[in-house]
Amino acid sequence: MSPTLEALPSHDLTPAREAAAQQGEFRPDSDPTEVIRWALAAHPDLVMPSAFNLNGVVLLDLAARAGYVGDVLFVDTGYHFPETLATRDALAARYPQMNFVTLNAGASPDDGQTPDTLYASDPDACCAVRKVAPLQNHLRAVNPSALLNARSREQTSDRADIPYVEDGGSRRKINPLAYWTRERLEAYAEAHDLPVNPLYHDGFLSVGCWPCTRAVKPGEDSRAGRWAGKGKTECGLWAGDNRL
Numbered sequence: 433m434s435p436t437l438e439a440l441p442s443h444d445l446t447p448a449r450e451a452a453a454q455q456g457e458f459r460p461d462s463d464p465t466e467v468i469r470w471a472l473a474a475h476p477d478l479v480m481p482s483a484f485n486l487n488g489v490v491l492l493d494l495a496a497r498a499g500y501v502g503d504v505l506f507v508d509t510g511y512h513f514p515e516t517l518a519t520r521d522a523l524a525a526r527y528p529q530m531n532f533v534t535l536n537a538g539a540s541p542d543d544g545q546t547p548d549t550l551y552a553s554d555p556d557a558c559c560a561v562r563k564v565a566p567l568q569n570h571l572r573a574v575n576p577s578a579l580l581n582a583r584s585r586e587q588t589s590d591r592a593d594i595p596y597v598e599d600g601g602s603r604r605k606i607n608p609l610a611y612w613t614r615e616r617l618e619a620y621a622e623a624h625d626l627p628v629n630p631l632y633h634d635g636f637l638s639v640g641c642w643p644c645t646r647a648v649k650p651g652e653d654s655r656a657g658r659w660a661g662k663g664k665t666e667c668g669l670w671a672g673d674n675r676l
């Protein structure tokens with residue numbers, strides 16, 4: 433299946449379409465823009481958190497083609513690679529119809545939000561303060577009914593069962609790329625000349641904060657470089673008691 437390349441402005445929602453989506457009528461080979469169009473109709477207040485990894489960059493482009501003009505939320509933990517911040521800026525310039533919002537803007541390692549090396553001694557606590565809390569606080573204030581999310585099943589075993597439409601946590605998550613493989617994401621990004629984080633090409637298949645990210649080794653899954661050796665696989669946004 434090839435992604436639909438034309439902009440798709442129609443956001444019609446009928447009870448039948450809502451029911452179909454709820455019942456999982458989208459197939460594994462459904463066009464992600466069809467899922468996004470449904471989401472825009474079902475959840476006009478939809479917002480998109482993003483860390484601008486490969487999945488996120490592809491989702492942004494697909495969302496633009498589906499007519500998304502909402503908020504794109506990025507959390508500045510204070511520990512991002514400069515390449516990640518540059519990728520954010522390139523995307524904001526490429527998609528001016530969307531509203532790119534940086535939460536916790538201006539954060540730095542010595543801003544006092546956490547002890548200097550909490551990421552090493554207690555990464556769960558560091559993520560809770562520097563990543564999860566800023567986003568949760570923003571979402572509590574804005575209270576969107578759903579989040580547009582770029583996770584895919586192939587990324588880790590923890591994500592192997594995510595559906596297109598995911599309930600639970602504080603609000604519904606829409607996962608249009610649930611069934612896309614890394615090869616397909618890479619092919620799409622190349623075909624559309626998307627501004628992928630340059631660290632990706634150095635083996636950083638999933639880029640988080642610099643103290644907690646390393647390049648992935650051959651044969652490892654795409655998120656194996658996140659919190660490697662710390663027994664941690666998720667920041668807490670998408671799993672755990674305080675998930676979004």
Ligand code: SF4
Binds near residue numbers: 509511551554563644
């Ligand atoms: S990824 Fe590391 S540095 Fe970033 S918030 Fe989590 S523990 Fe802290």
